[in-house]
Amino acid sequence: MKTADFEFLAKMLSERSGLMLTPDKVYLLESRLTPLARRLGLNGLDDLIQRLRTRGDEQLKRDVTNAMTTNESFFFRDQTPFKLFDEVVLPAMAQGRAREKRVRIWCAAGSTGQEPYSLAMMLKERQHKWAGWTFEILSTDIADHVLAKAKAGRYSQFEVQRGLPIQLLMKYFDQEGESWLLKPEIRNMVQFRNFNLLDRFSGLGRFDVVFCRNVLIYFDTTRKAETLEKIHGTMPSDGFLFLGAAETVLGITERFRPVKGQRGLYSPAS
Structure with a gap:
């Protein structure tokens, strides 16, 4: 070339x-x-x-x-973020959102849907603990073709074998030929939208929890800082941000600080 x-x-x-x-x-x-x-x-x-x-x-x-665009994704990818979501973030939300009983979650660059659907299945499994609560999950991506796949909720045998526990596969998917179709009760828990992280964040609203994993690694330092600044603007002071295991805010922005002892988890700086 x-x-x-x-x-x-x-x-x-x-x-x-x-x-x-x-x-x-x-x-x-x-x-x-x-x-x-x-x-x-x-x-x-x-x-x-x-x-x-x-x-x-x-x-x-x-x-x-x-x-x-890199669209690598699989169910419960890296496991640790989902464990932290369950053991750290949800208990914090139970206290901090006890009055409104409403939690908004954003999966930025959510690709073909495995990340938001993993969260949806986790919440469905714990629905007895959250009676009367509303969880909204928004997943965005820049690529229309991956959004179409995510909305369809149809995955190959290879895709469901990557990280998805067998009990969740049998409970929340229907096999159709050589593919597996996610049941409406889980698909309906997630909303999908085309969105570019370089654009203005107006219209997205506020989010209590943001997953922005393994996307900022492709940005230069200036764009990383700008994106984190905009994400900060969408979050309350007691919100949580998840980044990828190889990502950090150190030396990039002072808008977020690491949650002590919790790899990949950050909170907005006051």
Whole structure:
């Protein structure tokens, strides 16, 4: 790939999604965008780049951005955040929200839905403890195709075998051929919406708990700080933020502080 073409694509992707690409990631562009060019009936990556440069095709820009977005996800991924949600966050909510009995949860960059649906199943399993409470779960992502899959709640045998306990599979899924369909009682607990973390956060409302795991690692330091600043603006002072195991707020923002002894869990700084 020509240097000028790489720089053009890297700039476009950074501006549209926050994704930071270094020259050693040329192979990633080629491996993900060449199949897209073929599906669009183009002769190759050069033709795709030329169309991007000359036509200003918004749909093509979205397709390229979606193709480059990492959508890795599986049920109860990394386990620790879900344990903390159950043992630290929910007890805190029981005390702090005892009057309104309402908790709003946001899964930012929720991909194909396994994270929010894992939370929904956890809450369903504990519904006897939460009689009279309302839990709202919003999952957002920049990619329309992963949102469509998430809304459908249909997963392959491989996908349900990744992290999902067998008892939850048998209880909350129906097998249809070679796939598994999540039952409406769980699907209806989650709302999905297309949202770009680089955009303004107006209209999202307030959230007591935010999961923003394994997405900020693709942002540069400035965009990480800006995104965390905006997330902070959506949260009350006693809220909780989950980041990925390899992520931190240290040296990036003072808006959040680590919850002592709880890896990956943060609270808004006063």
